[in-house]
Amino acid sequence: MKDDEIKVKIAEVAKREFLELGYVDASMRNISGKAGLTTGSLYNRFRDKAELFEYIVGDSVNGVFEKFENFNASYSIKENAKIQSEEEQYNTSAMKFIIDTMFDNYDSFDLIINKGTGSPYENFIDKLIDVATKNTLNYIYSIKQEIKNPQIIADITHLLNVALFDAITEIFRKHYTKEQAIDYMRSIYFFYDAGWSKLLEKNF
Numbered sequence: 001m002k003d004d005e006i007k008v009k010i011a012e013v014a015k016r017e018f019l020e021l022g023y024v025d026a027s028m029r030n031i032s033g034k035a036g037l038t039t040g041s042l043y044n045r046f047r048d049k050a051e052l053f054e055y056i057v058g059d060s061v062n063g064v065f066e067k068f069e070n071f072n073a074s075y076s077i078k079e080n081a082k083i084q085s086e087e088e089q090y091n092t093s094a095m096k097f098i099i100d101t102m103f104d105n106y107d108s109f110d111l112i113i114n115k116g117t118g119s120p121y122e123n124f125i126d127k128l129i130d131v132a133t134k135n136t137l138n139y140i141y142s143i144k145q146e147i148k149n150p151q152i153i154a155d156i157t158h159l160l161n162v163a164l165f166d167a168i169t170e171i172f173r174k175h176y177t178k179e180q181a182i183d184y185m186r187s188i189y190f191f192y193d194a195g196w197s198k199l200l201e202k203n204f
Contacts, residue, residue, distance in 0.1 A: 023119040060105035113172040
């Protein structure tokens with residue numbers, strides 16, 4: 001068996017181990033045994049559990065982050081608001097974008113959200129929150145001529161994005177189907193859209 005094929009087999013076994021036991025309790029010894037390898041043979045290919053976890057989820061999860069970062073940099077809430085149909089607004093929103101890209105990489109996000117505590121990716125959702133918060137604040141400052149209490153608006157923006165991504169991770173915690181996730185996120189979107197519209201009328 002070629003080395004690449006062995007790595008694929010290791011990854012399949014390791015994914016099952018991580019999903020069953022979680023990152024912290026998963027064992028390199030168990031993984032090597034279930035893959036039909038010696039422990040030494042496994043460590044020759046992956047120096048530790050973190051590198052093995054990275055091999056399984058890294059490309060897809062980091063790809064989602066890059067796409068989300070680029071999307072948020074170019075996405076304009078103001079331009080989106082000009083679209084007449086609420087459904088069209090949702091279909092071009094950052095919320096729909098992140099759900100679609102996460103579902104395209106479902107297994108990786110299932111791992112990091114439900115079993116990734118202690119792994120190199122346990123704070124990955126926080127990185128997405130930071131991107132969303134930064135871009136939301138950039139938009140607010142672009143439409144508000146004066147902000148009297150920048151700390152308050154920064155804290156509110158961060159809090160709302162934390163709540164939003166907690167709602168998103170619930171999709172994976174409860175193992176929604178894609179259809180269920182779409183219905184769920186559409187409701188979340190309209191709730192946030194109405195809330196932000198009222199907030200942005202205020203003078204902070």
